[in-house]
Amino acid sequence: MTAEKRIFYQLVSAGFLCAVIIKFVVVFTEPYIAKNADIAEKKALFSLFGLNYPDNRIDEVFSKYIKVIRTETGSVYKYYTDNTLRSIALRIDGMGFWGEISALIALKPDLKTIDGLTIISHNETPGLGAKITEPEFLSKFHNKKFLPEIKIKKEALADNEIDAITGATQTSNALEKIINDDIREYLAQKEKWISQ
Amino acid sequence: MNLDRKTAHRIFIDGVWINNPIAITGLGLCSALAVTGRVKYALTMSAGVMFVNLLSSVAVSVIRKKIEPRVRMAVYTLIIAVLVICFDRFLKAFYPLISGELGPYVGLIITNCVIFGRAEVFASKNSPLLSAIDALGHSTGYAMALIFVSVVRELFASGTIFGYNMFSPAFKPWVVMEMSPGAFLVLAVYIWIVRFIQNVTERKQA
Numbered sequence: 001m002t003a004e005k006r007i008f009y010q011l012v013s014a015g016f017l018c019a020v021i022i023k024f025v026v027v028f029t030e031p032y033i034a035k036n037a038d039i040a041e042k043k044a045l046f047s048l049f050g051l052n053y054p055d056n057r058i059d060e061v062f063s064k065y066i067k068v069i070r071t072e073t074g075s076v077y078k079y080y081t082d083n084t085l086r087s088i089a090l091r092i093d094g095m096g097f098w099g100e101i102s103a104l105i106a107l108k109p110d111l112k113t114i115d116g117l118t119i120i121s122h123n124e125t126p127g128l129g130a131k132i133t134e135p136e137f138l139s140k141f142h143n144k145k146f147l148p149e150i151k152i153k154k155e156a157l158a159d160n161e162i163d164a165i166t167g168a169t170q171t172s173n174a175l176e177k178i179i180n181d182d183i184r185e186y187l188a189q190k191e192k193w194i195s196q
Numbered sequence: 197m198n199l200d201r202k203t204a205h206r207i208f209i210d211g212v213w214i215n216n217p218i219a220i221t222g223l224g225l226c227s228a229l230a231v232t233g234r235v236k237y238a239l240t241m242s243a244g245v246m247f248v249n250l251l252s253s254v255a256v257s258v259i260r261k262k263i264e265p266r267v268r269m270a271v272y273t274l275i276i277a278v279l280v281i282c283f284d285r286f287l288k289a290f291y292p293l294i295s296g297e298l299g300p301y302v303g304l305i306i307t308n309c310v311i312f313g314r315a316e317v318f319a320s321k322n323s324p325l326l327s328a329i330d331a332l333g334h335s336t337g338y339a340m341a342l343i344f345v346s347v348v349r350e351l352f353a354s355g356t357i358f359g360y361n362m363f364s365p366a367f368k369p370w371v372v373m374e375m376s377p378g379a380f381l382v383l384a385v386y387i388w389i390v391r392f393i394q395n396v397t398e399r400k401q402a
Contacts, residue, residue: 007264014271018278025282032289040292123299126233127353127374 041104041120048089048106048116049079069193073185076193077104085109088193090186094178097170099123101132101178107146111187111194114150117141117179129171137165146183152176204329211333218341218383219390223309228341229379231301235358238346240287240294242339244302246332248279249311253331256319272315273306280305310338345382349373 001009042058045051045066053061069076074091089106101122106115119133131137144150145160152172156163164172186193217223224245231237255275263271284302287295295302305311314334319327350356353373355363372378 003264003266007267010262010264011267011270014274018274021278022281025285029285029289033285033292036289036292040296121296125375127371 044104044118044120045077045079045089048104048118049087071186071189071192073182073189076186078193079106087115090182092178092182094174094181096122096124096174096178097129097168098125101175103175103178105141105179105183107183111190112145112147114141114144114146124171125168129165129168131165131168132171132175146179149180150176150183199325203326207326207329208333208336211330211335212337212340213394215334216337216341216390217310217313217334218338219387220394221313223313224338224341225383227301227304227308228338228345228383229376231298232342232346232349232379232382233353233374234297234350235343235346236294237298238342239339240291240298241301241305242335242342244280244283244287244305245308245310245338246335247283248276248305248308249314249331249335250328251279252276252311253314253319253327254324256315257322257324257327260320268320269316272312276311276315277306310334341383341386344386345379348382348385349378353378 039055039058042062046053046058046061049066051061051065065079065081067078067080069078074093076091077089078085079087079089087106087108088111089104091102092105093100093102095101099122101124102120103117104120105117107113108115117138119138122130122132124130124132140156140162143159144162147160149160151158151161152164152175153161154164211217215221218225218228227241227245231241252272252275256272259271280303283305284295287298287302314327314331318330322330347357351362352370354369355361355367370378373382
């Protein structure tokens with residue numbers, strides 16, 4: 001066999017073998033990974049709505065209290081107790097300073113006030129922009145008005161203003177834009193999710 | 197094959213101390229800077245590198261006589277990439293929180309020069325058993341650096357080790373330790389300490 005032929009067969013067989021191994025690993029881990037992503041989103045919702053349950057009861061509680069509506073912008077989660085709407089969570093995604101930020105924002109049923117905010121994933125600078133995930137910052141959104149729009153700025157005074165993170169102006173601005181843009185989009189197609 | 201203890205010991209110590217990947221050969225620096233913010237990230241990363249390094253060295257050593265020299269690099273890359281994907285998927289499936297916090301760095305083990313270096317320099321010329329010892333030695337040396345840097349950084353950045361508080365609540369965190377300049381500083385101190393000790397012992401022997 002010539003060297004060229006040997007090279008060809010070696011590379012093809014190595015590539016084929018690797019592909020088979022990867023396929024097996026992916027098939028084996030896929031259900032676990034899908035389950036983890038599902039639990040992570042449900043846990044984020046629970047913390048937003050102030051629900052506290054152990055992991056093994058998450059699915060049961062979720063289907064009992066929370067109704068999911070898929071829209072073009074993203075998922076809408078409506079939280080009911082005793083047949084009364086308590087809170088509405090919207091999935092918001094957009095570009096942060098370094099990468100994609102995914103979050104859930106909860107609105108009160110009056111559709112004027114923010115109930116809470118939680119970050120699902122982000123790629124901001126640790127110690128600076130990553131502070132958007134800390135309770136100290138997130139709790140500031142509670143009871144703020146999101147109309148006409150949210151402002152994340154230095155020295156927040158009005159009830160639609162939130163204190164920005166020191167040293168992370170770009171992340172603060174990006175988050176402000178994501179919240180305002182996505183809420184506007186959801187409100188524009190309100191009839192699709194509000195009455196259901 | 198007979199393996200005498202002296203040779204095994206010499207090969208292992210070469211990786212852990214004499215040619216310590218981070219302090220002496222300067223390999224694997226990127227991950228030593230990036231994932232050392234918390235001790236548990238450093239341990240996860242060290243475990244990943246050890247797993248990939250060990251199995252890739254053995255695999256490279258097994259095929260070393262059959263592979264065409266011109267395509268050996270491509271095949272090493274394939275072997276390492278497959279092992280890294282296995283480790284990444286394993287973390288994602290069973291330790292989703294750590295996997296999420298480490299972000300892209302687990303996948304970047306593929307480009308870790310410690311692993312590629314051992315495959316090319318040692319495993320491609322030695323028996324599988326010796327290659328395994330060599331890989332273990334170098335991964336241990338790599339882990340040592342990561343653990344040192346992460347302990348110092350976590351301690352000063354948040355006053356904790358493994359998430360447990362080490363100082364009184366009055367401790368004011370050094371934010372710089374959590375950011376990249378802190379990593380550069382602590383890594384430099386680590387390299388300085390290792391070289392200082394090596395210099396002293398060398399002078400004594402001379």
